[in-house]
Amino acid sequence: MTKELNISDVQEPIATAPPEVRRIIERVLKAERDKLYMKNPRHINDDILTIIKEEVP
């Protein structure tokens, strides 16, 4: 049962998401990556809330 996984299989849930959800995911990942160096990323919750509100007007 050890199926050879590959990266696109793994990322399929993102690829198949509705456009607005996909944009939310991509923007959230970017925001998190930008603040990855902080142990407790500042204002990250507000950033994400803004992303959701912008993508789902």
Add this chain to the structure above:
Amino acid sequence: MKLLSLRLCNFRQFYGQTPEIVLAGGDRRKITVIHGNNGAGKTGLLNAFTWVLYEKFTAAFASEDQLVNKRAIAEAKVGATIECWAEVVFEHGGTQYQAKRVCRAYKQKDGVEQSKSELRLLAKNETGRWLPTSYQPEDVIGRILPESLHRYFFFDGERIEQIVRSNKKAEIAEATKILLGVEVLNRSVKHLGEARKSLEKELGQIGDPETQKLLKQKEKLEQERDRLLKRQDEIERELGYQDEIKQITSQRLRELAGVEQLQQRRDDLEAQEKLTREKLRQSRANLRQAVSSRGYMVLLGDATAQFRSLVDELRQRGELPADIKQQFVQDLLTRNRCICGTELAEGSEPHHYVQAYLDKAGLADVEETVIRMGAQVDAIDRQVPEFWQEVDQEQANINQFKMSLSHVEEALESIREKLRQSPSEDIRKLQSRMDEVEQKIRELTLEQGANQQQIKDWEAQMEELGRQIEKHRMSETRQEQVQRRITAAEDAIARLKQVQEGLGQLFRLQLEKRVQEIFSQISFTPYVPRLNEKYELTLEETMAGQPASVAASTGENQILSLSFIGAIIDRIREWSKGKSGILMPDSSTFPIVMDSPFGSLDEIYRRQVARAIPVLANQLVVLVTKTQWRGEVAEEMADCVGHQYVLTYNSPKPDCQVDQIELEGTAYPLVRQSPDEYEYSEVRKVGHE
């Protein structure tokens, strides 16, 4: 991050300004070698990098509060300020940065006071001007190479085995997750959840009473769950701690005369117990898998029998096999003539007769289906005994494992009893400590399991409440809008969780594979590195067909650590090329700066490591003594060396023994008599004088 140069001023052994130490960074000539004897400032140079970038020092760096050069202080007047700084120029993403950390010493009558250091960061813009960065310097550097990871790239080779030592495992696991992008996913899921909570709160303020009630229930459940999740973390940490105590205690027992053998036997038994538990878990999983994927087959007996009796009936009635094809009958009717020559005029008796065959011929489809289904039914019938056989086998295995577990447990208990009854008080005490720890571990594990179940229950309830809230008709547009946002956030969370699961596993397996490849290239032992689900690294060997963990030597652990760092660099380079780039940290180029890289390794290993490291790292700075830069290391690295520097130590000792090193046909002093009464080091570039 690609390091370009380093310059120091009055930093530790280095009096005044050093020349700029330009670091090699070509595709091939990527190594900078810095030669120096003990005490000449190699560790100081390594720490200059970590001080500038992170304000951190390695364990071997003594008296952190005395950074300013002593000669500079001695020469200054009372009341004067002496500046000490280090400057690192690096490149990242096509931009050059200059990081400079300054610290000042104030000379007073009764001593020296050192100020807090300050970091300045300039970036070179398109026009070639150096300007301060728009973000905090620490933030910019942290984004390029997070502080938590710096020790994997700037390290003391003699202590590198610390990386795989058990008490550091959690820390490394965290750092690895960050490097692999797994942490980005974890945080995204967590913070999207927070955002969803805020949106629900918003909905709570504008929704109708029923919605508000449901939301409140959900919120309460969430709070409860978060509390338990926190507790789970605590338990995890506490278990790690108890485990450590257990290891220390067993280590001490092993060292006590008279019980070493008993303790050794206990260690073996415990390893066996762990392995058997794993096998038991595997067998149970196999059994579950077999029942859920093929278990239905055993219930199909009646259905297959019915199928067979239907087919038999058809055969007895002569309707099967259907030997006339419908198309054939149709052709005869169109031609109006039978194969025997009889004319088939429409309405005539022969026509009727032939036409009647059309119904029979219809059975051809049935026949085909019977054949196809027959094959499947046969396959099912055949597989039923196989299924039972497998189930019996797994059940037998499970019983056997349970039995051997209870034997192991008995044997362990008898060892415990012996130690408890031991005439030596030390031993009795240690054993009673061991009993306490084991009891604690048992309690914690039980609590962990119960919590896990509770969390799962609550999450199911929350999901149900979420559905109810969604169902609740929302009339107002504002409510609809918030609800749409919540749904989108939930969808994003669910999808990210799926990715998280798959990616974590994928990255871990690929990383493990790479560590194994590198390790086997370097080491001559048959040991195999393993990276478990928590990203903890261990060495295993195969004993009598069974994997067992290895008590590795310092050298092996050093090689394991180097393999691990190499594998991480290598995998990240690969992954950031592909689609997974979005999850990766900004850097895909990593420098390695290592002090005394081959400290405890013997000749073969030194050669192998010297060969392997330049291939793995994008850039390498090695700080070595004359003996460390011996034949095999120099030979293996020769083709990749870009720049070389020598640290010359000026000794004020009148009869000091001078030393020198010959490089590229020129002799460079390593130790020489100081021209004055001060002790200090100088940097010289090889091939420059």
